[in-house]
Amino acid sequence: MPEPVAFDPTPSQTVGPFYGYALPFPGGGEIAPTGHPGAITIHGYVYDGHGEPVPDALLEFWQAAPDGSLAGGAGSWRRDAASGGFLGRDGIGFTGFGRVGTGADGHWSVRTLPPPPAAPYLAVCLFARGLSRHLFTRAYVEGLGGEGELKGLAGERGETMLARRESGAGAREGLFRFDIHLQGEKETVFLDFG
Amino acid sequence: MTLTQGQIGTAEEAPARGRVGPYRSGALREPSRAPVLVGGDPEAVELYGPVFGVTEVTPLDADLTRQHVGDPHGERITVSGRVVDRFGRPVAGQLVEIWQANASGRYAHRRDQHAAPLDPHFTGAGRCLTDAEGRYAFTTIKPGAYPWGNHENAWRPAHIHFSLFGRAFTQRLVTQMYFPGDPLLAYDPILHTVTDQAARDRLVAAYDPELSVRNWSLGYHWDIVLDGPAATPADPEVTA
Ligand SMILES: [Fe+2]
Numbered sequence: 001m002p003e004p005v006a007f008d009p010t011p012s013q014t015v016g017p018f019y020g021y022a023l024p025f026p027g028g029g030e031i032a033p034t035g036h037p038g039a040i041t042i043h044g045y046v047y048d049g050h051g052e053p054v055p056d057a058l059l060e061f062w063q064a065a066p067d068g069s070l071a072g073g074a075g076s077w078r079r080d081a082a083s084g085g086f087l088g089r090d091g092i093g094f095t096g097f098g099r100v101g102t103g104a105d106g107h108w109s110v111r112t113l114p115p116p117p118a119a120p121y122l123a124v125c126l127f128a129r130g131l132s133r134h135l136f137t138r139a140y141v142e143g144l145g146g147e148g149e150l151k152g153l154a155g156e157r158g159e160t161m162l163a164r165r166e167s168g169a170g171a172r173e174g175l176f177r178f179d180i181h182l183q184g185e186k187e188t189v190f191l192d193f194g
Numbered sequence: 195m196t197l198t199q200g201q202i203g204t205a206e207e208a209p210a211r212g213r214v215g216p217y218r219s220g221a222l223r224e225p226s227r228a229p230v231l232v233g234g235d236p237e238a239v240e241l242y243g244p245v246f247g248v249t250e251v252t253p254l255d256a257d258l259t260r261q262h263v264g265d266p267h268g269e270r271i272t273v274s275g276r277v278v279d280r281f282g283r284p285v286a287g288q289l290v291e292i293w294q295a296n297a298s299g300r301y302a303h304r305r306d307q308h309a310a311p312l313d314p315h316f317t318g319a320g321r322c323l324t325d326a327e328g329r330y331a332f333t334t335i336k337p338g339a340y341p342w343g344n345h346e347n348a349w350r351p352a353h354i355h356f357s358l359f360g361r362a363f364t365q366r367l368v369t370q371m372y373f374p375g376d377p378l379l380a381y382d383p384i385l386h387t388v389t390d391q392a393a394r395d396r397l398v399a400a401y402d403p404e405l406s407v408r409n410w411s412l413g414y415h416w417d418i419v420l421d422g423p424a425a426t427p428a429d430p431e432v433t434a
Contacts, residue, residue, distance in 0.1 A: 005280045009421035010396055011388040013370040014217070016355065018301040022293035022319035023357060049222035062244050062363045070239060070425075074247035084252055084261070097244035115239075123239045123363055130219030132387035134368060136229070136240065154230050182223050192229035193240055193364040193422055 015127040031112035034091035043109035049183030053106020120144035241425040258334040266316035268297025268335035284328030299338030351378035364422035
């Protein structure tokens with residue numbers, strides 16, 4: 001028996017344009033431990049309904065560790081007790097969490113460890129001025145066996161949740177491309193968890 | 195909730211008399227399709243979430259008036275409340291982040307070029323972890339209203355931006371807290387992206403003299419209810 005819902009939720013409001021001195025942190029996209037040989041890089045652009053890059057989006061990533069653990073871990077940004085500044089990650093642990101803003105050209109990137117075959121995706125949460133609520137999607141990493149699952153979720157449109165091996169400029173082993181289209185013909189599939 | 199383009203309106207569309215106009219920034223950004231419902235996967239990564247702790251937050255982070263060598267200008271306030279889930283259970287040990295304009299309504303952000311003074315003693319960013327009852331508390335300055343370009347003479351009501359994590363990534367919330375009695379609340383297209391008055395009221399803090407600190411700060415109380423499912427924690431009596 002589910003418990004009765006007793007409280008109405010607090011509504012969401014846009015992140016607005018001025019979160020930049022509060023939410024991003026140094027090394028926010030460096031989820032993989034320093035120098036880890038198995039690290040992959042996922043990058044892409046965020047586009048609006050006219051296909052113009054979105055320069056002020058904030059993306060958060062959450063994923064299972066390669067061993068399947070969903071326990072996460074603290075330490076995504078360690079603080080300097082003396083100055084209050086940021087020390088970055090410890091270079092060893094894996095917190096499963098990343099946070100990056102898009103640049104003036106709408107581009108972002110994260111370096112992380114491949115998610116496990118049982119959950120072969122990064123959960124993505126996108127915030128931007130103009131969005132009254134954040135958007136959830138998933139970046140299924142190509143080659144980890146999630147292609148059937150994303151089709152099951154959204155049919156042909158599920159392809160918009162596939163982070164493909166980069167075939168364009170800079171293509172190399174371990175580099176994946178994941179563009180997000182907020183609106184229009186190529187609109188990314190966004191998810192609702194109820 | 196996903197707004198359709200019709201609800202957001204377009205730059206050419208004038209707001210109807212007596213109604214709050216559209217929040218225009220969303221016209222090319224809000225998705226046009228409804229989100230796809232994901233259900234029935236108890237192993238969905240989103241039913242779990244990232245963890246933050248003492249490594250991420252220092253005790254001084256919750257006092258935005260003590261981040262510089264001098265005291266900031268403005269009316270010192272204490273903002274406190276509880277973070278709970280929809281069953282009223284405390285959201286304990288989770289990260290709360292805030293950011294806001296200074297007393298003059300100016301953000302310490304280069305893109306804010308509004309003609310109000312920056313305050314060298316106020317940045318306007320804070321963090322804390324909720325306690326075992328889900329309680330958070332910040333000492334800060336009451337932010338000022340500020341103009342923006344949405345429509346002629348659009349001014350944002352005073353507000354504090356809040357970012358919250360729950361036990362699950364699905365419970366993620368970014369929102370804004372407003373102040374009671376502010377005449378600008380009736381005119382703000384961002385507040386009115388929430389179409390239901392009762393829901394808008396849940397974004398407005400209550401003045402609470404119990405939270406005021408004698409000869410120091412005015413108290414405001416604001417509770418936050420996170421939505422969204424979370425993984426069911428293992429029941430020790432079942433798994434033992
Ligand atoms: Fe604001």
